[in-house]
Every structure is written in C-alpha cells, then in structure tokens.
Amino acid sequence: MTVKFSNVGVIGAGAMGRGIAQIAAQAGSQVLLLDSFEGAAARGREALLAQWRKQLDKGKLDAAQCDALASRVQAVESVQALAACDLVIEAVVEDLEVKRALFRELESVVSPSAILASNTSSLSVTAIATALKQPQRMAGFHFFNPVPLMKVVEVVAGFKTEPEVCRQLADYAGQMGHSAVQAKDTPGFIVNHAGRGYGTEALRIAGEGVADFATIDRILRDQAGFRLGPFELLDLTALDVSHPVMESIYRQYYEEPRFRPSVITAQRLAAGALGRKTGEGFYRYPDGEMQKPAEPPAPKVDTLPPVWVSPRAARRPELLRLVHALGAQLESGAAPSGAALILVAPLGFDVTTVAAVERLDATRTVGIDLMVDDAATRRRVLATNPATRRDMRDAAHALFASDGKAVSVIRDSGGFVTQRVVATIVNIASDMCQQGVCSPADLELAVRLGLGYPQGPLAMGDLYGPTNMLEVLFNLQTVYGDPRYRPSPWLRRRGALGLSLTHLEE
Numbered sequence: 001m002t003v004k005f006s007n008v009g010v011i012g013a014g015a016m017g018r019g020i021a022q023i024a025a026q027a028g029s030q031v032l033l034l035d036s037f038e039g040a041a042a043r044g045r046e047a048l049l050a051q052w053r054k055q056l057d058k059g060k061l062d063a064a065q066c067d068a069l070a071s072r073v074q075a076v077e078s079v080q081a082l083a084a085c086d087l088v089i090e091a092v093v094e095d096l097e098v099k100r101a102l103f104r105e106l107e108s109v110v111s112p113s114a115i116l117a118s119n120t121s122s123l124s125v126t127a128i129a130t131a132l133k134q135p136q137r138m139a140g141f142h143f144f145n146p147v148p149l150m151k152v153v154e155v156v157a158g159f160k161t162e163p164e165v166c167r168q169l170a171d172y173a174g175q176m177g178h179s180a181v182q183a184k185d186t187p188g189f190i191v192n193h194a195g196r197g198y199g200t201e202a203l204r205i206a207g208e209g210v211a212d213f214a215t216i217d218r219i220l221r222d223q224a225g226f227r228l229g230p231f232e233l234l235d236l237t238a239l240d241v242s243h244p245v246m247e248s249i250y251r252q253y254y255e256e257p258r259f260r261p262s263v264i265t266a267q268r269l270a271a272g273a274l275g276r277k278t279g280e281g282f283y284r285y286p287d288g289e290m291q292k293p294a295e296p297p298a299p300k301v302d303t304l305p306p307v308w309v310s311p312r313a314a315r316r317p318e319l320l321r322l323v324h325a326l327g328a329q330l331e332s333g334a335a336p337s338g339a340a341l342i343l344v345a346p347l348g349f350d351v352t353t354v355a356a357v358e359r360l361d362a363t364r365t366v367g368i369d370l371m372v373d374d375a376a377t378r379r380r381v382l383a384t385n386p387a388t389r390r391d392m393r394d395a396a397h398a399l400f401a402s403d404g405k406a407v408s409v410i411r412d413s414g415g416f417v418t419q420r421v422v423a424t425i426v427n428i429a430s431d432m433c434q435q436g437v438c439s440p441a442d443l444e445l446a447v448r449l450g451l452g453y454p455q456g457p458l459a460m461g462d463l464y465g466p467t468n469m470l471e472v473l474f475n476l477q478t479v480y481g482d483p484r485y486r487p488s489p490w491l492r493r494r495g496a497l498g499l500s501l502t503h504l505e506e
C-alpha cells in the first residue's frame, strides 16, 4: 500500500510534533521536522532515533527497519524547506496569532494542492484558517499525548474545509495506525468537550462537602469502573493544564452552566498545588509515590436492627434479596416499626427529600445507591441525612460491609456520587449528539480511546438506563435548582421513549 502523503512537514518539535513525526515516518512518509528554536528540530530527530533504537534493542524492530525509519526523518531550518510537502502538520505553541502567521508564510511556500493541518487543541480551526487564501485546504488534526500510544485523532472541519481534505486526513490516520473521528469546529472538539463532566461534577460534589477527594475517587473507580478517580486524574494532568481548559471551554460556550469550573481548582492552582509533578495536589506524593489516605473501617455492631425498605426504592426486589442475604431481619409492614433501620434508594433525589416526602423518621433513614447493579459493583455507597442517628448509620454500614464488600458512607447529596457524575457525562454526550458535534459512533470511539472511560458515554447511559438517567437529572434539577442538570433534548426524548442513546432518527 502506498502512503497517502509521501512528503510530510511537521512544524514544532515539542512533545506533540515529535510524536506526530514518529508515526508519520512509521507510516512510510518522508518527514521534514521544523522548529523555530535553534537546534530543537535536530534534537527532536535524535529523540526519535533513540526511541527506535530502544525498539531495536527490545527486538520490536530489526536493524534494516531502524535504518529505514531514521532515513525518513530530516531536521530542517526554514519554512522554505517544506516547499515540496504534500501535507504539513503544525504543532507549535497554542497561540492564535503565531499559528496564523505561520500558516500565512507556509501557504506562500507550498504547492496549491498541499493540505495544511493544525494540531491545536483549543483554538478554532476556522479562526486559524482565515489567515489562508485557500482556507478550504486546512483542517484540524488533533492528536493526543503521547501520540504513538493514544490511538485516536480528531479530524476537525473548519467552516470552509472541503470534505475531501478531511477524508484524506482520516485515511492517512489509518495508515499511521490511528482511528480518525470527524468533528465539527466547536470548542473542545470531541474529547475535551465530552470530558468536561467527570472532573467538574466531582468538584461540585467535593465542594458541597458530600465526601472527601479520596472517597469520591474510590466510588467512581469501584462502583462505575473508571480507571482513575477524577482527583487522581486531575493530579496526573496537573492543574496548570486542566483548570485553564475548564475555563476556556466554559467561556467559549458562553458560560454554559454544564461546564462551570470550580473555585477549588482555581485556588489550588493559585497555591501551586498542581498535582503529581509538584509533589502535592489532591494527594501528596512524597518521593514521587502517591500517598493514599486509609479507608475508614466498617464499625462493629453487635446486634443489627430490623430493616424496612421503602416501597419506592430503586431495584427494590434486588435490595430486599440483598438485605436478606446479608442476614438482616426484614420487616414487611406497610410502615417501619419503631426500631427499624429505614432504607431508601432514590434516583437523583437526596435522602432528606425522600424522608420528608415519604414521611419517614429521618433519624433512622439511610440511603443506598442502587442505580448500579449490586452484583456488578465492587463498592456500595450509603448516604445519611443531617438527622440520621449514629447508631443507624453504623448499623447500615456494618450490614452492607458484612459480606466483605467495600462500603463508603457519604453525606446527603442528590444522586449520590456515581449517579451525579454518570448522568452529567451522559447528558453532555447526549447534547453533543443533539448539536451534531460528531456522530454518536465517533463520540463513543473518541471517548473510549481518548479518555479511557469504561464505556463510551452513550453506552454508559444505555447501561444504567436512559430512563434512569433522565429521572436522575430531573430530580437533580429539583434538588439543586441548577440549570446544569437540565436534560439535553437528545436524552430527554430517548429516555422518555425508552430508546437507546445511540438511536438515530430514520
């Protein structure tokens, strides 16, 4: 198979430019690497050669392949040297004016048929392309760090980009071993837009004092299957990177409440507690190792009270079976006895509201999150209300930990932790489909490969039930009166009709 672009220019020999040059050479292109900082392109080339030599040592490449790759990358010193390129990918500093000036110069040098691409992550492709006489030949080509390992690239069509340009870039991405997804030129494109829900909602939950950072992380890892908790993730990416992205997307969407950043990260950024790289973030990193706070043990309770389960509990039959299997005495009366621990399992509502509406004795009422199938989760999450008695809280904790499963007890919150975070992610993704930012299939692929979520966000919504997602959001809106929870029309209609979130209209 012949390579789509035989001569590829890569401008910017930083982290991203090097990675792009590497996979372009591996695809079979001749690559010219350019950087305005003296010697940077040559150093970038050396780093690539070292990378390939390492693969040679590991037996992943043979000597001939290694030599061939080395011969395909050349460092150059001026834009003029890129004249013969049929594709140029720009990966210089994230500054609109710098990029525009560079593209203007580039267009005066390359042939009229050459395709021009920018690896920008947060600027408008349309705005960059206005520097060109032929804006139709330019597109976004947004890779992720580290490029060789993150196997997805967003192909972004600006206002005037010709569809053929996007098709060619997508084909080339395939030759580089990457999956291309097609995005409209909108703030955050696909991955950085879809990724807004996880951290911002977790920050809201922490900000309300519902649970500490480590508990929220444990819940989202163990209950919802995320590889990293939101605060572990923020520590890894560092707040000097992630907080400005939160602010930028919020502003670019004209202060859409779903993307509202948090004062928690603003303050921590100001304090320099950036994350792993500064040794202190949401966790501490003495000697580079994360220090995880110990988890509070389950209390010892000699005699468990009888348990009464609200008739309106989510997954009630399952909850009754679970309580029975754990050895508690179940009450079957229409109302709890005076001694009973009262269990509620709301979707979206907080325990306080449920206790008040169902006229339950709040001092004995504890909530459990049963949006998630108990058999499929490694952790159970309980919530108290401000009136819950200590003995009832301890009894519930001891009961649900009695088979060895981890239990977290949080303060009252609409939707517990997983419901809130998952519903927020699903709602943002649904709205991206509603706006036509990309196709549902590309959204799923981009999020799985770009963010490493356990499922694509629409599949996540289908897993927990589109109707449940809708119920969680409606009730969160009631509890918080906050427009950030208003359901997207995409979710509202599919949830109301019980359709899959990937369902397309005929």
Ligand code: NAI
Binding pocket: 011, 012, 013, 014, 015, 016, 017, 034, 035, 036, 037, 040, 090, 091, 092, 093, 094, 095, 098, 102, 119, 120, 121, 122, 142, 143, 144, 145
């Ligand atoms: P970097 O700072 O590691 O490298 C940028 C390089 O561009 C530097 O070597 C600099 O000397 C060079 N440069 C600056 N102005 C130039 C000019 N006018 N002409 C030629 N070279 C110039 O930056 P990084 O992280 O590689 O990012 C580059 C681009 O990729 C930015 O647009 C960024 O937003 C985007 N991006 C970055 C990601 C990341 O995780 N670092 C992820 C996805 C996109």
